[in-house]
Amino acid sequence: MTQYEDCIIFLLAKAYQKAHANFKGRLLTHGLTPVQHLILEAVWEDEGISAGDIGKKLVLDNATLSGVLDRMAERGWIFKATDESDKRFIRIYLTDKAKEMKPLLIEERKRANEEILGGLTLEEKVVLKRLLRDIQH
Amino acid sequence: MTQYEDCIIFLLAKAYQKAHANFKGRLLTHGLTPVQHLILEAVWEDEGISAGDIGKKLVLDNATLSGVLDRMAERGWIFKATDESDKRFIRIYLTDKAKEMKPLLIEERKRANEEILGGLTLEEKVVLKRLLRDIQH
DNA sequence: TCAAAACCTTTCGTATACATAATATTATCG
């Protein structure tokens, strides 16, 4: 085994690359990217959430988020509205399209997860998820 | 737990994000990025390797690689030379700087790995790496 | 041998990702 093949950064990068590509392919027909899907989940959970809070929740940089939200608004997934009581905040709301598509999109994510983890036993899945959470803290 | 927090794509993305940021910070003073470090490893292992073979080895897109190699050449880590016997190939060679820095850079990667996996037992490290390899195939 | 296929790399367009600076709004404190 080469040096880099035992490197955790490399292993994480390539596993993520694979998982991301799987999900990206599934979302392609819906005109959505994996990160955009993730943002929809945050807004499904808490409509009217501020841009900054989406970033905190999903651990996404504000600068990154700004562009993603613009593209999502352009394509009719969300719309932005300035909070009237504190104009520093931009609040994010779902379009009808985003509400209608929710069940289908959740299903796509579920299938991607099953395919990515398909070769693992239930116990292995639980362990992998726990370890991935561990190394984040 | 929210829906997305149990999603393997999200967990991989965030674990990778964390690991990548750690290594990126360590390499900053050397003027190198994690991907550039990875490419150096491929060339340390096989000097004169073609651009395409680096991509195959490291699972990097050719389009991505092209830009990374340009920046590395600009900054004096590598140089490119067209293969005279088959001019379709570009072969990649190390500069003296890349050779001299090798021990130090390998050490940085080692430390990043230790810090990222610091909270895990030896057994957990082995299991995590195995599972990450599993989901790539 | 020469046109087509195969191969290698680069270019272009789009999408994250993040550091830093700039801008706007609100809160705070002397």
Place this chain on the structure above:
DNA sequence: CGATAATATTATGTATACGAAAGGTTTTGA
């Protein structure tokens, strides 16, 4: 009350990442 600090978002610049198209080079096969 007004300067300043704190907060939220956006703009800019750099670095991956990848699909698709374009441009060379070499091999193949009729």
